[in-house]
Amino acid sequence: MEDQPRWLTDEEMEAWLALVSMLIKLPQALDGQLQRDAGISHFEYQVLAGLSMSAGRTIRMSELAQLADGSLSRLSHVVSRLEKRGWVRRCTDPDDGRYTLAVLTDDGWQKVVETAPGHVATVRECVIEPLTKAQIRQLRDIGRRITDAADPGGTCPG
Template sequence: MSGDETRWLEPDELETWLSYVAATTLLDGALDRQLQRDAGMPLAYYLILAMLSDVPDRSLRMSELAAMTQSSQSRLSHAVARLERKGWVRRKPCSEDRRSTFAQLTEEGFAALAAAAPGHVCSVRRHLFDRLTPEQVGQLREITRAVLSGLGVPGGDARGVLPG
């Protein structure tokens, strides 16, 4: 698209965009700080553990986990190595395809996730849901579903992307 064809943001769209970016950036930071302080793990590691906890055998191919977390293989591999050192995840080879490796949540990892979850949920409530009316929660859900649908998520259902 050339500069002549660019549909620049209207002032209200620009204000909305900047507010969205600021809110999501600050919210991610607040959630990450809470998890680091209270559970000794960053938000990214919490999400990896949560994703593994929600699947059969608490195990996913590393490539699937990378796709779900929107991470490169090398970044995910580094994160899983740190989680392995804590005893929260173990890698195991795939019996059908020697090129593939699975990441599996250990009992210790599940316990760490279970211990971290109440504080994380409290932080999500404090920073997000306690600030919204029930009507605004519904509006936010519909807005995020529309955005997810536009990004190729069937039906805008976040459960197909992130743990529930």
């Protein structure tokens, strides 16, 4: 990749190690709380939450995949499971038969309403409260820059 691989300085290494730990521990904390209290994964929550915020609680699979930061294939599997649990229905888009519309059922809406407060509390506890207001702005900027660098041009999901 480079002839002379530039190693990391001490400062860079400290930041990198702190980031790696966060990358492991934070998803565990988020998934753990949702799994214990609601029996769903963080990704499933993102799917339900994305649906709940869509007009008519309905959205195309491909748009939902982007909202929830996942591949279409992953979403398809997850929606199948959510369908079995009665929280989501699928139907073909009448305007264009290639699209599939995911629809949040009343039970699914209820599930989001029940689950959201606990999830938000965990996010506050793990992310918002440990940081100062300035750090929250810093985090937004840092997060965006790293995301752009890691995924230049926002993925074409497979």
